[in-house]
Amino acid sequence: MRSATERETEERDATPREGADVDRILETLVYLYTESRRVTKEVARQHGLTGPQVTAIKVLENFGALSLTDLSARMSSTNSTMTGIADRMERDGLVERIRSETDRRVVQIALTEKGRALAAQIPVASMALFADALRSLDERDRRDLTRILRKLTDEVTELLRKNE
Amino acid sequence: MRSATERETEERDATPREGADVDRILETLVYLYTESRRVTKEVARQHGLTGPQVTAIKVLENFGALSLTDLSARMSSTNSTMTGIADRMERDGLVERIRSETDRRVVQIALTEKGRALAAQIPVASMALFADALRSLDERDRRDLTRILRKLTDEVTELLRKNE
DNA sequence: TGACGAAGTTTCGTGTGCGGAATATCCGCG
């Protein structure tokens, strides 16, 4: 398969054709992730929020006020995206921006009373559907999954480091 | 932790505190998924495309012309989203819309010559980073992961069916 | 034939999501 040019590094890929199960795994993950996000959004909407807003509100509830950079890192988002989310949450009176005294570049995002009250009403942080499904796994499966995900994370980190 | 109000339905959560590993797994999955999407987008950009456009082009290469509904289903997207993606790809001469003769409601999305040529140049369908990481797993881990994901999918399907 | 509900697509409004540029501030070094 592939093509004729195979000069690249091929440390792995011992048996060809094995891409089939990789494709299957990917397709399944995309399905699970997409469907979970859809449900999360639906649940959030019942509280007048969006998906990312629920995530933000729960993160802030757990960790207290965070700088915009820390908050976006926690959410695997980017600063420019987080700015918009914070804007809309500030507009709706859920959070407030507090300029740091010690470092005036930094903006702390803090829950307002209204935000805190709303956070208390929402039981799950995010991806409720996925979390429910995970809870249905037995102890052994969950350990295996954790182990495999750690390997994947290490490999991804390695690949990212290598390419930049 | 949490708070004192615990009156809610607690069918599960037999042992409290076990939500910790679920949270960890979720966080890891979100990280892996997000980072992979970022890299995919980066790779796509080197061909003048976006992430979803690469996915679409490879799906169409594999399955031939598809109706907009079928294409969006394959991509775990929605019709309204797919309309926009198709618009931009049509604008760039990668695909063309062909009205079905038998059912004039249906629009077939088909690759143009330019689109087909571009598809041939792109080796991986999508989520290249994730796929690379998956390939680094040994046989046993991959089997375990497949097994666990199947359980998760069944559970998610069940939960979705139950709630609607 | 005509009404009518169902199915396929598009349109609209809003909210992410991202990279790159612009801005403001911090820090160390001379």
Added chain:
DNA sequence: CGCGGATATTCCGCACACGAAACTTCGTCA
């Protein structure tokens, strides 16, 4: 002090992403 590189946030333009509404066409049933 003043300069330049690094860091934090915002701004801009574009591409998703989704639900609801509008529009066209289809199938059916009276």
